[in-house]
Amino acid sequence: MRNTWRGLPPRRHAVGWEPGLPVPAADGSPLLTDHYFPRERGDFPTLLVRTPYGRGLPWSPLYGLLFAEQGFHVVVQSCRGTGGSGGAFHLWRNEPADGQAAVEWLRGQPWFDGRLATIGPSYLGYTQWALALDPPPELKAMVVQLGLHDPHGCYHAGGVPNLDTMLAGGTAMAFQHRGVLALVRAMLRLQRRLGAVTTARPLRGAHRDALGEIPWLEEAMDRPDPDDAFWDGADLAPSLDRVAVPTALVTGWHDLLADQSLEQYRRLRRAGCDVSLLAGPWTHASALGQGLPDVFADALAWLRAHLRDDPSGLRPTPVRVHVGGAQEWRDLADWPAEPPAATAWYAAPGGALTAYPPTDGQEPLASLRHDPGDPAPSVGGRLLSRTAGARDTRAAEAREDVLVFTGPPLQEAVEVIGPVTARMTVSTDTGHTDVFARLCDVAPDGRSVNVCDGIAPVRADPGRPAGVRVALGSTAHRFEPGHCIRWQVAAAAHPRYALNPGTGEPRLDATEFLPIRLTVHAASALLLPGAGAAGPATPSPGASAGPAVGGRGDG
Template sequence: MARLLDRLATRLLKLPPATTGYTVTKDLRVPMRDGVTLAADLFRPVAEAAGTILIRGPYGRGMFAAGAAGVYAARGYAVLYVSSRGTFGSGGVFDPMATEADDGQDVVRWMVAQPWFTGRFATLGISYLGFTQWALMADPPPQLAAAIVAVGPHDFARHMWGTGALNLDFLGWADLVAHQEDPGVLRRVYRQATAAKRLGPVLAGLPVADAGERYLAGRAPWYRDRVTRPDLADPFWAPMRQAAALERADVPILIAAGWQDLFLEQSIEQYTRLRDRGVDVALTVGPWSHTQVAGQGAGLITRETLDWLGEHLAGHGRRRRRTPVRVFVTGAGEWRDLPSWPPAERERTFFLNVNGELTAERAGEAATAAFTFDPARPTPVSGGPVLSGGGVVDDSALAGRDDVLAFTSAPLTEPLTVLGAPVLTLAHSSDNPHVDVFARLSDVGARARSRNVTEGYLRLDPERGDGPVTLRLRNVAHRFAAGSRVRLLISGGAHPQYARNLGTGENPSTGSAMRPATHAIALRTSSIVLPQVEPEG
């Protein structure tokens, strides 16, 4: 089975051929400081190991995990794959991300004392398995030689509440984790395939915390705490906020991300903060959503991982990437090598204008636009950086809604390439201080089909007073073709990506009363600035 899995992975992912066979020792017990033991599998190459790889996470050590670990074992690395506490045979109670820092230190303490340990190790993994790496690097062990983090957050609290609004994706993830050990592979696959349909009525329910708890039926006891604590300074969040790793990690780190990924902005921050400290860091960003990274992006990321391990762990490889940063430019369908991110840029400003136009000239002094957000009928959103159903979609229907403002440019006379984070400035007011602002930049093609490019979301401070609202959209690398149009969509919500603003000031997860809000925008001083790279013709 191991050989078959490796042959399949080698062909599908276009990997270099295996160099050795390997053995698997299952269900090792790794002791924690509180007496709990974690379950682990060890993959050991038949040949002398070139280094050790540590992978930790809550998703089990089944065929998919074994195939991933086997890829590296078959190329000369010893791989220790450890299940998070409370999952797949590990003792204790699963409390997402709360114990990963301490448990990581205990796993390393045990690992380096084993006779098979090679003296140096690297970490790797995707998503939650990326968080476990940052948690370890907040206090990096001396034996750590390198890390490869794919779409992995370092600050889970900020993902949940960083916009001021609750990220409702957490319910879908809680549902997935709560049932991932249910018997029957086909049953689990079916459950996941029908998750969106089942979760729809739950996400529409109020209060949010109660609706989620009823649905989860006690299988995720940690759910309520995370959806009812909007204060990022709450000590509850401390173990789930590992930004210290960005100041303490000093090993070579490869970061992989996707333009439509949940954690893109944290991946960009990881790269920039490490780069600014002089750490050897590289960044690859592809055209992927979160789930697509493990599918469409798997081949490229695995090949880059093998190169990184060869150079920094085994010591027999050479750097194959030409520049520290590689990004896929959507709209152009091409990869671009860059010395840094974001690249040097000039600005292209579009002003919001009357009749839904996006222009190079300002609107008249008295020009305004308005819409009403009704939390009883929250503005929907499709595609974008969500866990299920995310990515690039046709969002034309949004522009026609009465609770959305749409501003569209004239057809471009030449291509426009945007690399970086667009910034939206709105002269905004509302008749209710409790409001959110959602903005999306879309590409309207020659056939009038609109496809999302990037977006941003912000819950406004009800005490903010007068003054412009500035919203920094997510980073992007996209080329608008000649003849296409730039579209800006503005609304007061993006449900069910974010919990609706109830308009009352109540805790968004425990409240149920609702009050609409009318937003008004003075167009003359409202604009979006795009970081444009070199002129193109």
Template sequence: LDELATGSQVPWFREAITHPGREDDYWVTRDYATGVSKVLAPVQFVGGWYDIFLPWMLEDFAALHAAGRDPKLVIGPWTHTAPGVLATGLREGLGWLRSKLLDDDRLERPERIRVFVTGERTGGGWRVLSGWPPDEGERRLWLADDGLLAEGEPAVDSTPGSRRYRYDPADPTPSLGGPVLLSRQPVLDNRPLEAREDVLTYTTPGLAATVEAIGPVRVELWIRSSSPFFDVFARVCDVDLDGVSWNVGDALVRVEPGRFEQDASEAWPVFFDLWPIGHRFAGGHRIRLQVSSGAHPRYARNPGTGEEAANATRLEPVDIEVLHGSGHPSVLVLPGVEGSTVG
């Protein structure tokens, strides 16, 4: 890849991709996040829902707040380098700096946390929050065999079920939209992706009224696999009245021995956080969850063999079974919401 991009080998790039895990000592010794709580200077964070650094920016914000500091936070509908984030960062940054350096707060916005809510074409506008994440509870949506997302928890005596797909690293599930560094469009029509046989979808009925969700998103998926080496990609989408599925937030996790522990039935509890969201699902729209095992090339494909992705010499297809119902209730957990119940 480095030779294709630059015409020569890039040693630091080659070294970095041989250490894919954040917990690897290679990255631990280069990670300054543990020192964030020691920062005494005033800090203002400006980022976007589609910024590739958003989750870690929010971790730093939380660390400073927990240490008794008073950081400010602005999240808009932007990627990392979008014109909007640059303009807002400059405007709000100048007012903030003037307040801190010249003791003149005439240009500084008073809100400590301000986020833009996406959705409904033009978006839901700006919200002022008292904390991050908002303390508004959660909404749990359970996955069902018929591809539905439902608010009702499966009955204890309900019949267990599942859905299956095969992930083939020789034809990896492609990436489509999502957080980016540059100004490429992050939100796209996901119907071509959802038409693939290696992508499962679970969808609510149409919403009776608008639902607004701001905060972290989580999935708790019970999965059986033909291999102990596989990835799980989960994505929340907003399906509009025309049936177009627009991506809202997602994440990928790599499963390997020692990371998740199988239960007695050999099911893996693949529980992980998705990208934080601030989104408004309009009345009549549907909430959708995608489940697959890749988003290539945004995430390096899993060869299915346990080899490092950077040096893999073999590619092995993996059969995935997503479990539902009694005993293994897979669920999507949305952040605190306002609006109607689903369905």
């Protein structure tokens, strides 16, 4: 691995390995567990890694080997019903009790010295929050990397089924613990059948031809209401308000769980917990790939500080973020650095984007026709698939079912640091639609790169304007002089999100899908935190906003 990531520290210890140890779960089921350890005498603290994805690649090198080399016992355990462990897997129900059972087993091991930390990404973060519901006294630190605390929010982001996450995440959980070959075959099978799966009518059960039956996934897809009894106890947010365990958080601006990581930071900070945040230019997958030197160094410094009383590697501030556009790292005292004052950029006639509000907020401004047989595609963004991240979106913007509103070239740089929101007034001819909104950075050569985005469902009287708020997530991005700020609007981002049938019927069961006419009205605004501070170039009141760069609107 050091041949690939030259930023990794040198090895301190040779590593030993005890594979396949049977550790009793809370119900007595054997949970297979691998133990990595430094081959030297002495006391070493312990890291607990609980995963439903198997104990081989990538966890064995990323955690078992790399951290054992640095002087830690590392215990990698397969969750109930996965990786050869006994019992049946459930998306969230077993983790609190099984985590406590793992700690009870550790207490009986002669090499365990009472210093414990947890570490891991994604669902491995969820198992950490589950243990933190009732943290054992030995737990001295946590490192939650791109981790979730709310499974419902992961699968039904913004109130819309996140189809890409459901399918890609379901594939990983169902097959990765069976080995790399099984996972690759399943991913290829899903990719070949993705079009048929995501356009099936009804959508319910369409994934079975590619993935087989996955009962927990089907239940999660079938329960869009967060108040459904199925989700009782799934959201571990209550633990965030009382956790006192020092916690290091890692996320990426294009990570599908970025909003959950930032919520974790806010709640822990408010509760007075010792917490740090590292936010890089990463997707859910790339943080432990291209970002590994930064992520590993951050984790190692945190663990040494809280398990070995060695704070020498800690950075000077709690927060470090990567600022896109500027392509630089920045240390901040908090996130956001201060309460951000949002600047409104208004959609204007001709596909323009201006800092001046319209005189008539109800006036129809631009409209699009969404065809469910040929929906606007998802391009980049917070996906699990390999197409995630920052992408050139010009091909999507050229479609008739995507509206773009573009500001003039900036005379000075504009920084957007914090949560981005679209506050919109829209109408639709069927009364049911989705609104997908996206912030883009347009370079002088016309390249339009996505920064952040979000989606929200709309239910209103047909033809009647209604207000909708679309949360586009948070970002740290610098729009350089000569660049333009662009706002995309569509009624779909497929297959990232399940299509709205336009009839009000449940998405999984709908067989009839109606074309939708979506109209954006003049009161619609993109709210950018701090975006006015650098003085965006805007016309004086009463002057023309000027032509949009690549803009379009048929209003």
